[in-house]
Amino acid sequence: MQASPAGTATPFDTQRLVAVWEKHKPIIIAYGLIIVVLIVTGLRHPGFISANNLRNQLVLASFLGIAAAGQTILILTGGIDLSLAWNLNFSAILLTKLAANENTFGAVSWALSAAILSSVLFGILNGMGVAFLRIPPLVMTLGMNTVLFGLTTYYTKGTPQGTAPNIILDLATGRVLGIPWAVVLWIVVSIFVVFLLSRTNFGRDLYAIGNNVQAAYLSGVSVRKRLVASYGLAGLFAGLTALLLVGYSNQSYLRMGDAYVLPSIAAVVVGGTSILGGSGGYMGTIAGAILITLVQSLLTIENRPRADQQILFGVIVLSMLLIYGRESKVRG
């Protein structure tokens, strides 16, 4: 989107600017809310807005943001990923176990590839269930989540083993030019996803599918291929999140993905992507991820119980559903 320079604006362009504001209103509001939360928190806890803490908040947001990248893509197609929790968890466990405390090149690259391949593979399986067997995404991914939970339990016998390889430790906690590597990775992911969704025919097909799968199919969109690829991509982002989380805590543990399922959905809808699919984008999700991370931290330093957080995310997602469900998508 580009605005025409002042002075040459025609009524045509004014309309377009209004359209841009209409289209991006939720994103602008989300970024505005980030500033509000920062000010409020800063007044109550001045230490919170130190450069050091803000950098740390960004690292935490990058975990959620990368997990929510997959969620954004799937929600745009009219789908969702509830298997995120254990897909991520299973990858994390594979990684630490296969790396087996060794930092040899062979062991680490084997562990990394296995972790990522696994998450992509289970993503693709989700996609095949949705695209070919026409299982509703909610049911398909919830089922896959349970399968992965079972696999993880079976594989670990209840006790995850191993620690993070050095390179993963560096990725999650190291910095380059003062910027944490995790944030650098998030920026790369962001550029990739935003470009993918807005500029490639893959992205454009996803919007078409999410709005009206029948019309998309009749316009020659390869609906099944696109869906399988989207779910695979969501798996990839679940795997990347697993790497970061393993590095951050220098271990894998059971239920490490649970804290990302609902927040990732909340980040997407807070960022203005319709939970029904077809409209929105990753720019909004970035704001959503930061906002939700800040709110989580705020609740933590206010000594609110975890239950409050859970209630908050539930309410956010449900109220967004309510808003989108009531607003008719388009006037006749």
Next chain:
Amino acid sequence: MPVLSAERISKRFGGVVALDEASFSCEPGEIHALLGGNGAGKSTMVKILCGVQPADSGTITLAGEPVTFASPRAAIARGVVPVFQELSLVPDLTVAENLFLNREPRRLGFVDRGSMRRETSALLARYGFPAIDPNVVVRDLPLADRQLVEIAKAMSRDPKVLILDEATSALGGREVQHLFDVLRGYRDLGKSIIFISHRMDEVRDFCDRATVFRDGVDVGTIDVDRSESSEIVRMMIGRQLQDVFPPRPARPAAEKPRLSVENLTWAPALQDVSFHLNEGEILGLAGLDGQGQGDLLLSLFGVYAGTSGVVRMDGEQLSLNGPRGVMARKAALIPEDRKTQGLILPLSVRENIALPVLPELSTLSVVRQSVENNVAGNIIRQLSIKTPSMHAVVGRLSGGNQQKVAIGKWLVTKANVYLMYDPTRGIDVGTKQEIYQLMRELATNGASILFFSTDSEEIIGLCDRALVMFEGRVVQELGPDQLDKEHLMAASLGLVAPEAIPA
């Protein structure tokens, strides 16, 4: 005293004036048509009359009393009941459940399904649609029957004023005639009907008076019997209509077949369909509604799995597995319903036009936006699509302009074969003519068009030949000298033996 009248009603949508102090009134026992092109204001008038939208200014009077309907519900409660073009039935409920939605007959607090079914049967029989089964799920009904159920639902509320907004556009000729008989009986009880249709012959046949709208103003009210069609059309478009259909060029001495279909079967909807479509030809697909014409178009576009038979395009076999493969062979489908199949309403005009050719507009999967803008801009100009910009959401355009986008997106593919399902349904006369012109131009430039229409005038006026379908079979092919109402009607009613098809 008029039963319902609207005085000096104005309505704006942003900068667009939809109605500018427009008035009209409907007498008791009258069938009153509202006429006008797309954007003339008649749909807005209807929406205001039945409480869907508030007027900015002006008065609505019901039986002498000024009223303001805050919602469609309020209008219905006062006896003003609309039937819209957009179907309002719940697809997953049965006919009976839809008719009694929210007012189910109860026994001991539970829904009395037996009496609901019986009452539905009685109701459908009374309104003259006894063939519709109350137990069928609405999703499984053909579009025409759904529309009839919709009308029955409205009539079962015993309205003072029944508003039919394009309610006949999904119906075939026989059903329309039947419906008119029922509605005339209703009028003779002193009830009023406000009727909006793009089919002039229906208005002539059915209506007593008509009010013509143009550019948000009522141009005049006329007695239908005492006015010439050409006069009415002139009032609507403000200029004299020339020939409605473009001239038909002479066929070449040696036809070159483009598409040949042999024994195409998709049981039970299609049975041994065989025909050929020549280069530069508009081949009509006629017959009563729901005789397999739509299934033929969809199966040729590769949508149906499990078809049998041989289809050849330019001499080479065409495999019918999915739209993509068929599109690659340069065929296009303009589907039945532009709102759910033809277009993606929430996306922009540009995005809709580009969708079928996105891979061609892309380098390494990245869409070249300047090329895309050019393509969309060209189509908007070529078809004179009225849109604030190429970035406007398609769902906000008028019906005729939406249909132009639904057609325009396929022009970009430079298809050789166009499969068209009733492309002029529910759009105004002016746009229809533009579409006829466009179709003839496409054919003159070598494209072949298989054209299904529910309007026999279109088949007769526009096509080079026509196939008539009946119960899933092609029962007759009509050459240029047989293209008239008598032949069409006889064949449509299945009065011709299948053996009569020339080999």
